[in-house]
Each structure stands twice: as C-alpha cells, then as structure tokens.
Amino acid sequence: MSYSPTAEASPAPPRVGFIDVLFAVSTGLLFTSFQLYLPTEWVTIRFYPTVPLMVITTLVVVLGFGRERPILRTLSLPLCLFAGIYVLSAFSVGFDNGVRELVQATVVFGFVTAFAARYSTHSLRQFFKAFAPVAVLILGYTIYWHISNGFYFQWKRLGEPKALFDLLPLMAAAWIWSRNRFPAVLGVLLLALVGVLILLSGERKAYVAFILALALMLNPRHPLAYLAPLAALAGVYFAVQLFDVPYITRQVNTLLALVGLVPAPDSISSVQRAWQLHVGMILFNTSPLFGVGTNGFSEITRRMYSENFVGLHGEFLRILVENGIVGLTAYLLLLGGVVARLIRPLPGAFGASREHRVAWLWFLSLLVYTSFEGANQLLMVLQYSLAYVPLLNFGPTWRPPPAAAESPRPASRAARRGERRLKPATSSHPGATPAPL
Numbered sequence: 053m054s055y056s057p058t059a060e061a062s063p064a065p066p067r068v069g070f071i072d073v074l075f076a077v078s079t080g081l082l083f084t085s086f087q088l089y090l091p092t093e094w095v096t097i098r099f100y101p102t103v104p105l106m107v108i109t110t111l112v113v114v115l116g117f118g119r120e121r122p123i124l125r126t127l128s129l130p131l132c133l134f135a136g137i138y139v140l141s142a143f144s145v146g147f148d149n150g151v152r153e154l155v156q157a158t159v160v161f162g163f164v165t166a167f168a169a170r171y172s173t174h175s176l177r178q179f180f181k182a183f184a185p186v187a188v189l190i191l192g193y194t195i196y197w198h199i200s201n202g203f204y205f206q207w208k209r210l211g212e213p214k215a216l217f218d219l220l221p222l223m224a225a226a227w228i229w230s231r232n233r234f235p236a237v238l239g240v241l242l243l244a245l246v247g248v249l250i251l252l253s254g255e256r257k258a259y260v261a262f263i264l265a266l267a268l269m270l271n272p273r274h275p276l277a278y279l280a281p282l283a284a285l286a287g288v289y290f291a292v293q294l295f296d297v298p299y300i301t302r303q304v305n306t307l308l309a310l311v312g313l314v315p316a317p318d319s320i321s322s323v324q325r326a327w328q329l330h331v332g333m334i335l336f337n338t339s340p341l342f343g344v345g346t347n348g349f350s351e352i353t354r355r356m357y358s359e360n361f362v363g364l365h366g367e368f369l370r371i372l373v374e375n376g377i378v379g380l381t382a383y384l385l386l387l388g389g390v391v392a393r394l395i396r397p398l399p400g401a402f403g404a405s406r407e408h409r410v411a412w413l414w415f416l417s418l419l420v421y422t423s424f425e426g427a428n429q430l431l432m433v434l435q436y437s438l439a440y441v442p443l444l445n446f447g448p449t450w451r452p453p454p455a456a457a458e459s460p461r462p463a464s465r466a467a468r469r470g471e472r473r474l475k476p477a478t479s480s481h482p483g484a485t486p487a488p489l
Contacts, residue, residue, distance in 0.1 A: 068182045071118050072174075074109040075167060076182035078102060082430045083190055083212050100429075106163040113166035119173060119450070121443075126169040130386040131439040135161055137379045142346035149347055160432045168440035173451050176444055180226050187223060191216050195249075206299050207253040212430050215421065217253040220246050221265035222417040228269070229406050243269075254303045257424055261417045268409045328364050332373040343376030365426045367435060386439055390415060393442035407446035415441045 081102035114123050139157050143150030171179060194213040198204075208214040224246045228239045243266070250258040306322070335344050335352060344352060349364050364370040371379045394411060415438065422435045445451045 068178050069118065071112055071170060072178045072182040074112060075170070075179055076186050078105045078109050078163070079183060080186035080190060081105065082433060083216055103159055106159055110162040110166040113170055118170065120169045121172045123165060123169050126165055126172065126443065128439040130382070130389050131436060134382040134386050137375055137382050138346055141343060141375045141379065145345035145348045145351055153346055156429065156432070160429070160436055164433060164436040164440065168443050172443040172445055174445065175448055175450065176446055177448065180223065184227065187216055205252045205254060205297060208255060212428065214253065214255055215430060217250055217255040217258040218261055218421045219417060220250060220258065221262040222413055225265045225269055225413055226410055229410055251300065254300055256303050256307055257420050259307055260420050264416050265413060268413045325365055329369065332364060332369055336373050339376060341376050342378055343374045346374050348374050366424050367422045370427055390438060390441055410446045411441055411444065
C-alpha cells in the first residue's frame with residue numbers, strides 16, 4: 053500500500069471519547085470540592101467522590117483502553133523527585149500526616165501522569181470539548197448562587213469554584229484556537245465577556261491571566277482587534293467607579309500597586325499575607341535546609357495560637373517554609389526543565405505557532421494560579437500538571453508517540469567467533485598487505 057502524505061496531513065477532526073468524559077468529570081469535581089458525609093456508629097466520615105473517580109480514570113489509561121503513550125514513558129523524573137521530597141517531609145510532622153499526604157500525592161501523581169499520557173498523543177481539544185459544558189455549568193451555578201444571595205460582585209465565596217475564573221482566559225483562548233474558522237467578531241465578543249466576568253469576580257490572579265491571554269493571542273497584523281476587550285474592561289471599571297464599588301476598586305489597585313502606579317491599599321487579605329510572610333520566615337530560620345515539614349506551618353500556628361489560621365498562600369513561600377531549600381531547589385529544577393523545553397522550538401512565544409502559544413498560555417496560567425493560591429487538592433493537581441506541559445498535544449489531530457530507541461541485541465559468542473574468522477588479518481606495518489581469506 054502506497055503512502056499518501058495528503059491523507060496523513062488532513063485526518064478527521066478528533067471526537068470526544070469515553071476517556072475524555074472521564075477526565076472532564078473528574079476535573080470538574082475538583083473545582084466543586086463536592087463532599088459526601090457517611091455517618092457511622094463512631095464518627096462521620098467525610099468522603100470526596102472525585103478521588104475514586106480519579107483512580108478509575110487513571111486505571112483506564114494504565115490498562116490501555118485507548119491509544120495513549122505508555123504510562124512509564126510519560127513519567128517526569130523532576131516531578132518524581134519533588135513529589136518524593138514532599139511526601140518524606142510530611143512524615144516529619146507526624147505519621148498520620150505522612151500517610152494522608154502519601155495517599156493524596158499518589159492519587160494526584162497517577163491522575164496527572166495518565167492525563168499527560170492520554171493527551172500527549174490525542175488532541176487536547178477533545179478534553180476542552182468535554183470539559184466546556186462542565187465548566188459552564190459550574191460557573192453558571194456559582195454566579196447564580198452569588199446573585200441570588202445579593203452578591204453582585206466578589207464571586208469568590210464558594211471556595212474552589214473561584215479557580216475557574218483564573219483559568220477562564222485559558223479556556224476561552226483554547227476554545228477560539230481550537231476552531232479552524234472561528235469568526236473574529238465572535239472571538240472578540242467572547243474575550244470581552246470573559247473580561248467582564250473576571251472583573252466582577254474580583255479574582256486578581258484572573259486579571260493577570262486575562263492580560264497574558266490577550267498578549268499571547270495578539271495578532272501583529274490586526275492589533276486593533278484586541279482593543280474591544282480592553283475597552284469593555286475599561287467601561288466596566290469606570291461604571292464600578294461611578295456606582296462606588298470599593299471592593300473591585302481595591303482589587304484593581306492592588307495589582308496597580310505592584311508596578312508602582314498607586315499606593316498599596318489596606319485590606320484584611322494584605323494583612324493576612326504579611327502575617328504569613330513574617331511567621332513563615334521565622335519558621336524557615338529554624339530549619340532552612342529541610343523546612344518544618346509538609347503542613348507544618350498549619351500545625352505549628354494551631355499550637356501557638358489555638359486557632360485555625362489561613363494556610364500559606366503561594367507555593368514558592370509554602371515550599372520554602374515547609375520543605376526548605378532542598379524542596380524549593382527541586383521545584384525550581386522542575387520549572388526550569390519545563391521552560392527549557394518550551395523555548396527550544398522557537399526563540400519566543402510571540403513568533404511561535406498557534407499550538408506553541410497555547411502551550412505557553414497553559415503553563416503561565418497554571419504558574420500564576422499556583423504561585424499565589426493556598427494549598428489544596430486542586431492546587432496540587434494543577435501544580436503537578438506543570439511538569440507535563442511540553443508533552444501535551446495542542447495540535448488539531450492525533451499524534452503518534454515517538455518510537456522507542458531500540459538498542460542492538462548483543463551478538464552471540466558463536467557469531468562473534470565467526471566474524472573474527474572471516475575478518476581479514478591486518479598488520480601495523482605500513483607495507484604489509486592483508487592476508488587472503
């Protein structure tokens with residue numbers, strides 16, 4: 053059968069499969085922090101349905117129910133090192149704490165590695181198509197709950213669902229890029245709608261992610277097209293100023309204060325983070341090399357103040373305090389390896405292909421979220437996902453995994469003896485001639 057390059061270059065668009073739905077539902081449950089309470093005779097057990105679903109999804113990929121890259125060839129060694137330090141550090145706080153973190157890290161590590169194995173060959177558009185209805189449903193309920201309870205802005209009171217606002221620019225950009233013939237007008241209107249929702253949500257990390265999305269989507273041939281989302285944001289911001297909404301004004305001014313445009317506003321959130329930084333540096337000085345242990349900050353502050361204070365916000369600070377210089381070095385090695393692989397194909401993201409820019413947006417959006425958010429299971433999933441960004445297939449079609457390098461089998465002793473018998477005799481003398489066979 054003859055090879056047809058045209059048939060290979062234009063395959064049918066990817067379809068959503070059962071495994072894609074499993075990944076979409078598992079990820080959606082992570083954003084809801086849905087819990088079940090099972091009363092027993094002694095104690096009520098708090099149960100997260102997303103954990104067994106993540107395990108089932110991982111097993112489906114490991115057992116090879118789809119054309120995925122082999123799971124063992126997907127493993128990230130820097131991630132294995134970082135996760136190992138994280139778990140060993142947890143045992144220094146207590147055996148129960150270590151077992152809990154070991155189980156959680158194992159489930160998350162397996163789930164994220166299975167995700168990378170699946171979507172290193174299959175197009176990531178299949179996941180976006182399956183996840184889009186789930187995300188719209190969660191966001192719609194979140195906004196409805198806040199408005200029905202009288203909160204017309206600051207849509208952050210339900211916990212984990214607020215993280216969808218941080219990833220909303222990424223999902224909107226990926227959805228626009230996943231359509232080969234997406235109308236430019238609809239793309240601009242979608243980005244404008246996303247910008248307005250993010251501004252009303254009050255999520256400062258989402259503001260940064262939205263600016264990154266606009267910058268990476270900027271087309272040098274049509275730069276004025278992206279003035280519409282910025283104009284929509286400016287219009288809503290001036291309307292907020294007109295109706296005197298101090299919360300959103302304070303959130304925007306907090307970001308402007310980072311670049312020195314306005315003085316830093318006073319808020320409870322700023323005071324909490326300043327207190328965390330102060331106490332965290334005191335604890336870091338007690339054990340700078342290995343830290344106070346995973347979850348050690350919460351345990352120590354609970355003993356000191358007899359209250360449950362907010363955990364450390366920001367993975368760099370948390371890793372430095374709880375896992376020490378050793379843990380932070382492993383984390384920086386992980387991020388450095390990802391950046392090195394992302395910048396290898398082209399010198400910069402702005403001149404890169406569409407798929408390359410989506411990869412950069414995926415990495416930067418997750419990095420912004422994990423760098424400024426408190427620790428939870430969702431953050432661990434997104435943090436571990438950073439290690440596999442260069443492997444993901446952001447293209448439109450299925451991509452076969454690279455062939456494994458086959459090492460030549462060593463020849464048998466009889467074959468080597470025959471080769472020596474057939475090899476012509478040589479001499480180091482310059483005038484010597486080879487002996488006849």
